[in-house]
Amino acid sequence: MQAQAALEGRARHVLVLYGDMPLLQRGTLQALHERATATDAAITMMTVTRDDPQGFGRIVRDASGQISAIVEQAEATPEIAAIRELNVGIYTFNAAFLWMHLPQLQPSPRKGEYYLTDLVGMAAAERLPIESLQTSDPLETLGINTRVELALAAKTLQRRINEHWMLEGVTFQDPETCYLDSTVTIGRDTVILPNTHLRGKTTVGASCEIGPNSVIENCTIGNRCRVTASVLEEAVMEEGSNIGPFGHLRKGARLCRGAHMGNFGEMKNSTLGPGAKMGHFSYLGDAIVGADANIGAGTITCNFDGKRKHPTTIGEGAFIGSDTMLVAPVEIGAGARTGAGSVVTHDVPPDSVAYGVPARVREKKDQES
Missing domain, CATH: 2.160.10.10 (Hexapeptide repeat proteins)
Structure with a gap:
């Protein structure tokens, strides 16, 4: 009733359905619309046959099999309550019929509610055509109440x-x-x-x-x-x-092409370059790691000084020893190495070896014996 002013005169048919049936599929509604369009019935409605009525109204048919009424569960006699063909509350109304008859609805004497299903009785009394489409999947009409x-x-x-x-x-x-x-x-x-x-x-x-x-x-x-x-x-x-x-x-x-990050590793806003490896128990934050670098177990980029985040850059082919602390901002050059347990607070040049607490550059890799 509240929607009549907004919708009247805008369409030939009006689809009405519940908002608590998430399993309804587009094809089912399309089939209902096609039936309504082909027959131009006053009401084309969807029904389902199942043992659990879920509180739905019962479909009452006359001797010829035509729908004559829908009886809500609260209003049903024991005989009608035993009917297993149910009204699932999905209709395509002929718009002219709907807008003409909607104001004629009266509150139920038992519950004081307006029943849209009373429109079916009105159409039957006027011998207007009422079509139905039974869904093949009862789960589609499952309403969510619990x-x-x-x-x-x-x-x-x-x-x-x-x-x-x-x-x-x-x-x-x-x-x-x-x-x-x-x-x-x-x-x-x-x-x-x-x-x-x-x-x-x-x-x-x-x-x-x-x-x-x-x-x-x-x-x-x-x-x-x-x-x-x-x-x-x-x-x-x-x-x-x-x-x-x-x-x-x-x-x-970001793990680049072919990169490996093993167990108990963590990365945030960081890139592990192509073919690079971070085997286990390590943290990279705000870091860029070059291709084929190796991040040893227990390595941590100390990127937060309590006020700001700082970046760490590790060059291609670098080798970061186990338990190294990289205190950002810091850069480890391509091919450089750090010793196990080092605390690196300054940049390490390419192809150098740094170790200690704090770490110092001790030698070039090409000077190793």
Whole structure:
């Protein structure tokens, strides 16, 4: 009734449906619209036959099989309540019929509510045509009234998403434990392992292996990448890179082509260059690491001084020894090395060796015996 002023005169048909049926598909509504257009009935309505009425009204038909009324559950006698053909609350009305008869609705004497379904009785009394379309999938008409029904709807939607990608050539080792948003895209021949969550605008390339036990949100993952038991947020993995287990790529992290980040590593706003390796127990923040560099276990970029973030640059082919502290801002030149346990507070020139606390440049690599 409230919508009449806004809609009257704008269309030949008016589609009415509930807002708590997330499993309805476009094709179903399209079929209902086509039936209404072809028959030009006063009312074209969707029905479903199932054992659980979910509080829906019952479809009452006359001896010829024509719909004569819809009786709401609250108003139903025991005989009518036993009917299993249900009104799911989805209609296409002939607009002229709707706007003419809508003001004639009266409140229910039992509950004081206006029932849109009374329009069916009006159309039947005037011997106007009433068409119906029965859905082939009862789950499409599932209404959400409890958290149990919400969980069932979510599981059904997830099954549809996973089946779509399986038909596109993606392998799910256990589809029941993989959770994908509808906005995610995946390339062919990728394998999704159990307990994997792909969220937001994540894009996964072809021939990847994702999971198990991984959460990936708003990330771009290239072809032939591997993510094992890791968490990725707004990060990029280029072709052939890999992470895990138990790695964490935070916002702005990038693994370049062929880069490797092992267990218990973390990166934020940093780039690990092509072929570079960060094996385990390390943190890179606001860092740029060149191609083929090696980040030893326990390396930390000390990028925050309590007030500001500072950058660290590590050149191509550099070797950062285990437990090195890189106190930013600092630059490690191409081919340079740091000794295990060093605290680097100043730049290290290319092809040099620095070690100690604080670290000092001791020699050039070409002077090593």
